Amino acid sequence: MRRSFFPVLAAVALFLGSAHDAASAADAPTKLFIAQGAISSNVTPLWFAKEHGIFRKYGLEVDNVFIIAGRAAQAMMAGQVAVGLIGATHVTNVVTGGGDLTMILGLQNRLDYLFIARPTVKGPEDLKGKKVAIGTPSGSASLGTYVALEYLGLNPRRDNIVLLYVGGVPERLAALRAGSVDATSLSPEFGQIVTSEGYRVLVDTGKENIPFQSSGLVVSRKFMKSNPQLVENTVRAIVEGVAAIHNPANRRSVEQTLAKNLRLDKPERVEKAYVELLKELPRKPCPTLEGVASVLKLMAQHGLNPKAAQLKPEDVVEMSLCRRLDESGFIDKLYQGF
Numbered sequence: 001m002r003r004s005f006f007p008v009l010a011a012v013a014l015f016l017g018s019a020h021d022a023a024s025a026a027d028a029p030t031k032l033f034i035a036q037g038a039i040s041s042n043v044t045p046l047w048f049a050k051e052h053g054i055f056r057k058y059g060l061e062v063d064n065v066f067i068i069a070g071r072a073a074q075a076m077m078a079g080q081v082a083v084g085l086i087g088a089t090h091v092t093n094v095v096t097g098g099g100d101l102t103m104i105l106g107l108q109n110r111l112d113y114l115f116i117a118r119p120t121v122k123g124p125e126d127l128k129g130k131k132v133a134i135g136t137p138s139g140s141a142s143l144g145t146y147v148a149l150e151y152l153g154l155n156p157r158r159d160n161i162v163l164l165y166v167g168g169v170p171e172r173l174a175a176l177r178a179g180s181v182d183a184t185s186l187s188p189e190f191g192q193i194v195t196s197e198g199y200r201v202l203v204d205t206g207k208e209n210i211p212f213q214s215s216g217l218v219v220s221r222k223f224m225k226s227n228p229q230l231v232e233n234t235v236r237a238i239v240e241g242v243a244a245i246h247n248p249a250n251r252r253s254v255e256q257t258l259a260k261n262l263r264l265d266k267p268e269r270v271e272k273a274y275v276e277l278l279k280e281l282p283r284k285p286c287p288t289l290e291g292v293a294s295v296l297k298l299m300a301q302h303g304l305n306p307k308a309a310q311l312k313p314e315d316v317v318e319m320s321l322c323r324r325l326d327e328s329g330f331i332d333k334l335y336q337g338f
Contacts, residue, residue: 009277012047013081013132015310016140017124017212024188024210027059027170028130028319029055029056029060029061029211030057030059030060030061030064030230030233031060031061031063031133032055032060032061032062032063032082032083032085032230032234032273033064033065033081033082033274034046034062034063034064034065034083034084035059035064035065035066035067035075035076035080035081035083035084035085035086036064036065036066036072036084036204037067037069037070037072037073037083037085037086037087037090037215038066038068038070038168038169038187038215039066039087039168039169039170039176039185039261039262039282040169040189040190040215040262040281041109041143041187041188041189041258041262041273041276041277041281042085042108042214042215042259042277042281043064043085043107043209043215044241044245044254044258044261044272044281045083045086045238045241045242045245045281045285045294046062046064046238047105047257047260047261047319047337048243048245048246048253048254048257049062049237049238049240050062050064051257051265052241052243052244054237054240054241055237055238056211056236057237058233058234058237059237060233060237061232062234063121064085066099066134066165067084067126067185067290068168069084069086069087069090069136069137069139069140070090070137070138070139071309072086073090073091073093073101073218074085076094076101076218076220076252077099077101077146078309079093079117079128080270082218082219082220082223082227082252083217083218083219083223083234083328084217084218085215085217085218086213086215086216086217086218087139087140087213087214087215087216087295088178088213088216088287088291088292088295088316088317089138089140089143089295089299089304090138091103091140091317092138092219092295092299092308092316093138093305093309094295095311095315095316096305096307096308096311098170100219100220100221101219101220101221102218102219102221102316102317102318103213103216103217103218103220103225103268103287103292103316103318104117104216104217104218104219104223104231104235104287104318104321104338105214105216105217105235105238105239105286105287105316105322105324106213106267106285106286106287106288106291106317107215107216107217107238107242107281107282107285108214108215108216108280108281108293109211109213109214109280109282109287109288110206110209110210110211110212110214110280110291111140111143111147111186111205111206111208111210111212111214111294112188112205112206112209112214112280113118113140113141113144113145113148113185113186113187113188113191113205113206114185114187114188114191114195114201114204115144115145115148115149115152115183115184115185115201115202115204116176116183116184116185116186116191116194116195116199116200116201116202117177117182117199117200118179118182118184118199118200119199119200121182121197121200121202122200122329123202124154124202127149127152127159127161127182127183127202128146128154128159128161129160130162130164130182130183130233131161131162131164131180131181131182132140132145132149132156132162132164132167132181132183132184133162133164133166133171133172133175133176133181133183133184134146134163134164134165134184134185135142135164135165135166135167135168135172135184135185136165136167136168137165137304138299138305140212140214140215141169141184141186141306142165143294143298143299143302143304144185144205145163145184145185145296145301146298146304147203147205147208147210147298148185148202148203148205149161151205152202152203154207155188164181166181167331168186169187169190172184172185172186173186173190173194176194176199177194180241183202183206183269188206188272188273188276189258189262189264189269189272189273189276189277190262192269192272192273193269206280209295210294211288211290211291211294212291212294212295212298213287213288213292213294213295213316213317214291215292216228216285216287216317217234217235217238217321219231221318224318224321225275231321232321234251235322236323236325236330237320238285239285239322239330239331239334240323240325240334242281242282243283243331243335244334245277245278245281245333246278246281246283246335246338247318247338248338249338251274253276254274254306255270255271255273256275256296258270258273258286271336281334283331284322284331285322286319286323286326287317287319289313289314289319289321290313292313292316292317293313295308296308296309296311296313296316313326
């Protein structure tokens with residue numbers, strides 16, 4: 001779709017000039033626009049890298065704006081955005097449609113959602129005939145909801161469960177609180193907010209340890225080929241941001257980033273979000289072929305994209321850059337001393 005969903009994009013340059021490596025970062029920085037497909041803790045490496053000058057170290061001036069993941073993928077296909085932080089589900093949809101996107105970093109490599117219901121829902125039986133918000137079509141939250149319902153022994157068609165495509169996390173959270181839906185899947189940092197208000201966790205998919213390639217850095221293969229240094233500098237900055245987050249000496253700064261960007265107003269919520277982030281953020285953030293294989297299987301199994309069964313994980317992710325940085329010792333060097 002080539003319609004402009006986002007007027008703000010018209011005013012944003014995707015990038016200016018040629019990319020500079022870290023050695024030439026003293027020159028005017030290359031401007032880069034990154035679309036983040038969700039408001040979630042897995043965006044923290046980008047937030048932190050921007051707030052603490054890591055992108056500038058690699059000659060980049062980054063602006064990242066929330067555009068819900070499905071639309072972010074559309075914007076990338078329309079040439080409005082060069083780089084996105086979206087899930088493998090959306091990359092899969094583009095690839096099966098004949099488009100050109102690939103994931104080059106994996107910032108969340110397992111399915112980690114809380115399937116949360118209103119206080120009146122005591123168990124699976126109480127969800128029959130009710131409404132469930134599942135996010136965007138084929139999004140990670142949607143798949144998380146299907147997995148949770150299956151775990152509970154529920155079948156939407158058989159049990160007359162109405163599945164509603166209710167946008168991003170803020171919209172699903174608002175719908176749950178307003179009573180317009182009876183359950184939804186939320187990331188842990190937002191799920192903890194409503195559980196403190198009496199809402200019930202019916203399934204914690206994170207505890208089931210399901211391999212799942214969720215959020216990751218995505219570009220087109222064409223863009224990667226024509227702008228190799230720009231892409232590599234972006235990846236290096238984000239990987240350094242990941243390492244900085246894992247450094248205990250930066251805990252206070254990371255907590256401040258989480259509180260600011262997730263609007264967490266209580267110290268205990270900030271602390272829990274920090275602990276959860278360290279648990280789920282890979283120290284070496286390469287995509288996992290196992291996680292992509294799980295995504296493809298689930299998408300086909302639940303009818304979200306039958307063509308997903310025809311793909312191999314390598315059709316969805318490009319591992320070469322992340323592997324090269326790992327094999328060169330670049331990533332291990334970032335963790336020396338802690």
